Amino acid sequence: MRRLFEANRILETHWTRAVAEPFQAGGCLDCRGRTECPQLDWAIGITAEIAAVTFQKR
Numbered sequence: 551m552r553r554l555f556e557a558n559r560i561l562e563t564h565w566t567r568a569v570a571e572p573f574q575a576g577g578c579l580d581c582r583g584r585t586e587c588p589q590l591d592w593a594i595g596i597t598a599e600i601a602a603v604t605f606q607k608r
């Protein structure tokens with residue numbers, strides 16, 4: 551579950567920044583633009599992966 555926690559933290563950072571300062575690289579060092587960010591891609595991938603596993607168990 552530690553991966554999910556880290557992924558959530560990254561997602562929160564991005565969503566917050568996207569609203570407040572879309573063009574500023576706030577707490578993310580991987581951001582190179584609004585639509586290009588390896589860290590954000592990773593976080594979304596982890597979230598989707600864990601969500602799929604959770605859904606299967608229920």
Ligand SMILES: [Zn+2]
Pocket residue numbers: 564578579580581587588589590
């Ligand atoms: Zn980023």
